[in-house]
Amino acid sequence: MNADDTKIEPTLDGAPGPADVRPPEEREATAAANEADLAASLAELETLRAKNAELSEQFLRAQADMQNTRRRAEDEMAKARKFAIESFAESLLPVTDSLEAGLAIQDATPEQIREGAEATLRQLKQALERNKVLEINPAAGTKFDPHQHQAISMVPAPGQEANTVVTVLQKGYLIADRVLRPALVTVAAPQ
Template identity: 75%
Template sequence: MSDHRTEPTFDPQGLPEGASAEEREVAEAANQAETAQQLAQLQAELQSLQARNTELSEQHLRAQAEVLNTRRRADEEMSKARKFAVESFAESLLPVADSLEAGLAIQDATPEQIREGAEATLRQLRTVLERNKVLEINPAAGSKFDPHQHQAISMVPAPGQEANTVVAVLQKGYSIAERVLRPALVTVAAPQ
């Protein structure tokens, strides 16, 4: 014996074939209500996303404005720092200028007094330079030539001295905060 079961067929509204008109109307109304509910949910979700998008756009604009303001403030601070750094350095040089003027004001100064005054003024100037991080570059004879801090004027024969070492300093160099302002001018031992 064979068991033939027939599966019911359904129309596009999900109703079994042969459903009455009333069942079809109820199903249609339920379908429309469900569609309206889904549409309302989607519209609410769209409004929520639009509000979030507006909020994020405003946050982005505020962040951009803050970055621009920060950059502008940093530029102003750098400008002020440069201006006041020069002002501070100039202010610290004024006592040196005063000492030079005072020395020149003495009409009957002896050579010894002039020398003492010049030495005192030089000490004062060196103190001002050191306080402002301007340091001498004065390599010792026999030290290794450093192209970052020294400028070789010439190479000279130097018996008993290694090649590429400083023989003599012709002019001291200076650096400020580990940056070379002026390299020391030196003569260098030639290879033998």
């Protein structure tokens, strides 16, 4: 065989390449091994496809669960906002009833009116306290707290330390440790 008689067979990509000069048994063994590798690769590919489908389904379920949870939370928040004042309103109803009953009496004496007003005020304060609305009413001599008090003026107060409360002009209120309205106070001036 001369150099020109060399048999050229196409390669896998279709380009001509050198002929396989291995013995037929070796070529068959290689082909069988390639087929086994191909079968194993196909089995692995099917396994990966099944796993991918399973993970995709799990992802979609998790996403749907998350959307449902978000929607439920939004619904609960909307209901909480809508009915948050319900408890407070219920505790104010007896106060309303007392005021209406007092106004219904045509010939009440000033003492009766005062007693009724005091009883109604007690009811109102109890309703506020049940709903965590607490008074800010600092005693004279209490250190001025800018977070809970609003100074209206500074006045000379002999015998009292500077920057302390002299008088309360209007009570303040807290709601759950948050200032609803600061107490209006006069403060002792430095001497």
